[in-house]
Amino acid sequence: MWKYIIKRxxxxxxxxxxxxxxxxxxxxxxxxxxxxxxxxxxxxxxxxEAFRQQLGLNQPLxxxxxxxxxxxxxxxxxxxxxxxxxxAEEIKIRWPxxxxxxxxxxxxxxxxxxxxxxxxxxxxxxxxxxLLMSGSLIGVSLPVYWLGLLLIxxxxxxxxxxxxxxxxxxxxxxxxxxxxxxxxxxxxxKLDLKMFANVISHLILPALxxxxxxxxxxxxxxRSAMLxxxxxxxxxxxxxxxxxxxxxxxxxxxxxxxxxxxTTIGLQFGTLLSGAILTETxxxxxxxxxxxxxxxxxxxxxVVQGGVVFVSVAFVxxxxxxxxxxxFFDPRIQYN
Amino acid sequence: xKLPKWRFAFLAIxxxxxxxxxxxxxxxxxxxxxxxxxxxxxVLVYGSGGPPVNLEPGNILDGNSLIVQQQIYNRLVEFKPGxxxxxxxxxxxxxxxxxxxxxxxxxxxxxxxxxxxxxxAEAVKFNVExxxxxxxxxxxxxxxxxxxxxxxxxxxxxxxxxxLLQNIVLVDNSTVQFVLKQPFAAFPSAIASGYFGIASPTxxxxxxxxxxxxxxxxVGTGPFIFKEWRTGDRILLEKNPNYWRSGxxxxxxxxxxxxxxxxxxxxxxxxxxxxxxxxxxxxQNKEIEQDSNLVAVPRPSLNVxxxxxxxSYKPLSDVRVRQAIAHAINxxxxxxxxxxxxxxxxxxxxxxxxxxxxxxxxxxxxxxxxKAKQLLAQAGYPNGFDLELWYMPVSRPYFPTPKPIAEAFxxxxxxxxxxxxxxxxxxxxxxxxxxxxPGFQAYMLGWTADYGDPDNFYYxxxxxxxxxxxxxWKNDKxxxxxxxxRQTGEQSARGKLYAQVDEILHQETVRLPIVHSQxxxxxxxxxxxxxxxxxxxxxxxxxEKK
Numbered sequence: 001m002w003k004y005i006i007k008r009x010x011x012x013x014x015x016x017x018x019x020x021x022x023x024x025x026x027x028x029x030x031x032x033x034x035x036x037x038x039x040x041x042x043x044x045x046x047x048x049e050a051f052r053q054q055l056g057l058n059q060p061l062x063x064x065x066x067x068x069x070x071x072x073x074x075x076x077x078x079x080x081x082x083x084x085x086x087x088a089e090e091i092k093i094r095w096p097x098x099x100x101x102x103x104x105x106x107x108x109x110x111x112x113x114x115x116x117x118x119x120x121x122x123x124x125x126x127x128x129x130x131l132l133m134s135g136s137l138i139g140v141s142l143p144v145y146w147l148g149l150l151l152i153x154x155x156x157x158x159x160x161x162x163x164x165x166x167x168x169x170x171x172x173x174x175x176x177x178x179x180x181x182x183x184x185x186x187x188x189x190k191l192d193l194k195m196f197a198n199v200i201s202h203l204i205l206p207a208l209x210x211x212x213x214x215x216x217x218x219x220x221x222x223r224s225a226m227l228x229x230x231x232x233x234x235x236x237x238x239x240x241x242x243x244x245x246x247x248x249x250x251x252x253x254x255x256x257x258x259x260x261x262x263t264t265i266g267l268q269f270g271t272l273l274s275g276a277i278l279t280e281t282x283x284x285x286x287x288x289x290x291x292x293x294x295x296x297x298x299x300x301x302x303v304v305q306g307g308v309v310f311v312s313v314a315f316v317x318x319x320x321x322x323x324x325x326x327x328f329f330d331p332r333i334q335y336n
Numbered sequence: 337x338k339l340p341k342w343r344f345a346f347l348a349i350x351x352x353x354x355x356x357x358x359x360x361x362x363x364x365x366x367x368x369x370x371x372x373x374x375x376x377x378x379v380l381v382y383g384s385g386g387p388p389v390n391l392e393p394g395n396i397l398d399g400n401s402l403i404v405q406q407q408i409y410n411r412l413v414e415f416k417p418g419x420x421x422x423x424x425x426x427x428x429x430x431x432x433x434x435x436x437x438x439x440x441x442x443x444x445x446x447x448x449x450x451x452x453x454x455x456x457a458e459a460v461k462f463n464v465e466x467x468x469x470x471x472x473x474x475x476x477x478x479x480x481x482x483x484x485x486x487x488x489x490x491x492x493x494x495x496x497x498x499x500l501l502q503n504i505v506l507v508d509n510s511t512v513q514f515v516l517k518q519p520f521a522a523f524p525s526a527i528a529s530g531y532f533g534i535a536s537p538t539x540x541x542x543x544x545x546x547x548x549x550x551x552x553x554x555v556g557t558g559p560f561i562f563k564e565w566r567t568g569d570r571i572l573l574e575k576n577p578n579y580w581r582s583g584x585x586x587x588x589x590x591x592x593x594x595x596x597x598x599x600x601x602x603x604x605x606x607x608x609x610x611x612x613x614x615x616x617x618x619x620q621n622k623e624i625e626q627d628s629n630l631v632a633v634p635r636p637s638l639n640v641x642x643x644x645x646x647x648s649y650k651p652l653s654d655v656r657v658r659q660a661i662a663h664a665i666n667x668x669x670x671x672x673x674x675x676x677x678x679x680x681x682x683x684x685x686x687x688x689x690x691x692x693x694x695x696x697x698x699x700x701x702x703x704x705x706x707k708a709k710q711l712l713a714q715a716g717y718p719n720g721f722d723l724e725l726w727y728m729p730v731s732r733p734y735f736p737t738p739k740p741i742a743e744a745f746x747x748x749x750x751x752x753x754x755x756x757x758x759x760x761x762x763x764x765x766x767x768x769x770x771x772x773x774p775g776f777q778a779y780m781l782g783w784t785a786d787y788g789d790p791d792n793f794y795y796x797x798x799x800x801x802x803x804x805x806x807x808x809w810k811n812d813k814x815x816x817x818x819x820x821x822r823q824t825g826e827q828s829a830r831g832k833l834y835a836q837v838d839e840i841l842h843q844e845t846v847r848l849p850i851v852h853s854q855x856x857x858x859x860x861x862x863x864x865x866x867x868x869x870x871x872x873x874x875x876x877x878x879x880e881k882k
């Protein structure tokens with residue numbers, strides 16, 4: 001087991017190297033450089049050149065890449081070209097926001113998606129199946145930007161039931177001091193239930209927006225995995241032996257259908273961590289996604305490189321955990 | 337029951353991971369947070385178009401940073417609310433020597449920075465030297481700070497041949513002199529621009545290169561005291577109880593939320609999450625009007641959106657062709673369609689508020705396709721020609737929806753036989769490539785002034801080095817008039833010089849003015865005292881929630 005984990009962690013190194021090379025190359029292939037974006041419409045060519053020199057952007061690309069990798073080995077992500085804030089510090093501040101949002105979105109997706117998939121499979125070709133699968137098809141197809149704004153207009157502007165943005169209300173912002181950066185956890189640690197409710201109310205709309213696509217995908221995967229399992233011989237045998245329908249679904253079918261579902265959940269969770277860009281932008285959520293978005297627009301190379309490396313590592317770790325969880329759900333799998 | 341080894345290992349990893357994520361993420365940006373405010377009354381929330389880059393004066397150009405800086409810092413000279421007229425700021429009065437080269441500023445006594453240190457002539461010198469002197473140890477240029485705006489507005493840094501400033505002299509504790517190499521009549525206006533807030537030298541020395549970042553602090557003399565910057569989310573400011581303008585600010589706490597998306601900004605205003613906001617698109621005006629809780633607030637225009645016609649390309653090298661384009665585009669109708677009552681078209685490159693510098697003798701090129709065809713025929717292009725027209729990939733206050741506007745240009749130009757090919761590219765590349773010879777054939781761009789003087793419109797666009805995007809097109813008379821105006825003290829005399837520039841540029845039509853737009857802002861009905869500045873940012877000392 002440990003050997004397997006260490007082996008997997010070591011295999012992370014070439015993956016990371018590949019990712020950094022890819023991101024570095026792609027970023028530099030995009031026309032335009034940060035000096036121009038930063039200095040704007042009014043800058044003269046001389047000023048741009050002087051600024052490029054100051055930022056080290058006029059050095060040959062391989063040298064810039066080697067410098068970047070050299071720093072990365074020392075866990076130094078560098079600083080933002082635009083703001084001068086160290087990347088590591090920014091990640092440290094922002095990732096709890098993204099993680100909290102992603103976990104909430106995933107929770108919504110799993111809690112609603114898995115039962116929906118099971119119900120659709122059990123009542124295959126019924127009106128319920130058609131309804132759930134049509135709903136999931138719409139869910140997959142909905143543009144996140146549109147859905148986010150729609151939810152804001154309905155729940156925040158028209159009905160004024162939920163706040164439209166941010167992690168915490170304005171009134172609370174002056175008094176609330178984060179401990180871990182995970183606001184839900186922080187409010188519980190402070191035994192402040194009012195604050196907990198405040199944080200939850202801010203989480204609902206962005207989590208719903210972010211969770212819609214994974215919800216739909218999980219529901220569809222669950223349905224197909226369950227259908228496949230339910231058609232197996234041992235299920236027929238169980239039925240013949242007189243095992244009740246509920247027991248068949250939960251104990252026998254679901255457990256065996258769980259591997260593709262857990263794989264999908266893992267992949268979707270990894271995607272959420274990196275793919276919350278639009279949701280975070282619409283809901284002014286101070287996470288990694290909105291930071292990357294600003295970094296890309298501003299050609300802030302260190303921000304994009306550092307952000308992508310962070311997200312990649314998170315993605316790989318989540319996938320490692322998913323792989324390890326296979327053994328948890330299926331005793332036949334051993335990592336020896 | 338004994339857990340199998342691998343299950344134990346898996347659970348151990350999950351637990352370790354959980355412990356790591358809950359312990360390793362203590363935010364580092366929560367500073368100055370030990371004293372919660374006494375009251376939650378009077379919290380004013382401003383919806384900014386994005387996060388600031390930095391709160392360090394003199395080192396940034398973007399509007400999102402400047403609006404926050406306006407709340408924290410004062411400048412020597414400031415602008416009267418809603419205008420470009422000067423009023424005393426940290427300087428009580430100012431005067432210029434007879435030769436127009438030495439500007440003397442008398443400083444306001446008894447003013448203190450938020451950290452309790454004194455504001456005085458030493459503090460002014462300290463701030464100016466770090467902007468101007470590239471070798472100043474407090475400039476932290478090795479940490480990536482550039483202070484480019486100083487170079488742009490005042491010619492260059494210390495020791496450079498084009499530097500307008502020759503010396504800064506401490507006359508006494510409350511008097512400071514700027515000695516210039518040549519007269520510059522707009523100097524007080526330029527030093528009043530939002531970039532040059534005076535910061536506490538003690539705070540800068542203490543924070544070093546981190547000054548003005550979320551990890552540090554920002555200390556000025558302004559109406560609000562910096563409390564905390566939550567990265568990507570908001571900035572919290574509190575009332576300066578010792579503010580030198582008595583009775584101000586009118587609100588106890590000011591929160592600046594960063595909301596990048598205009599639709600999300602308006603939605604939050606409607607939901608009552610923010611009290612006032614900026615940078616909305618003209619087409620959002622209807623939505624504002626339909627909501628009885630909101631009021632649209634147009635910002636006075638101090639900008640120009642123009643179509644650049646590059647004379648280094650063959651058909652455009654003929655002035656008649658450029659004038660034909662000016663006649664072919666129905667500017668009035670386009671402005672009406674895309675800006676409604678938030679835009680005007682006139683014949684001038686400078687904004688309408690600078691009418692003292694405009695010529696009364698010129699009128700906009702009327703929309704007349706027959707005349708356009710006639711001019712094209714005279715120039716030898718009776719069947720028109722192919723034109724590559726570049727439109728911006730981003731929205732700006734002067735061109736909020738560049739692509740449809742460019743399509744409207746193309747439709748009008750096609751009607752007179754000019755076959756337009758529309759192009760665009762990434763914003764950074766757009767800005768860069770327009771200046772790479774030979775530049776674009778025709779392209780859209782604009783300008784929002786840094787200070788309310790015609791010099792800030794004309795010099796960067798038609799002065800030395802300002803026309804690289806037009807194939808280095810040059811008009812000696814224009815440059816001579818611009819330099820002469822810089823050296824002339826009397827506004828009426830300067831006005832006459834600029835009027836001549838106006839007439840020449842109208843005739844030449846290398847940058848065809850399309851619009852002077854009023855950027856759309858909005859507030860909730862119960863917000864009073866907000867007077868937007870034509871310069872793009874103002875302080876909120878008089879804003880209050882009723």
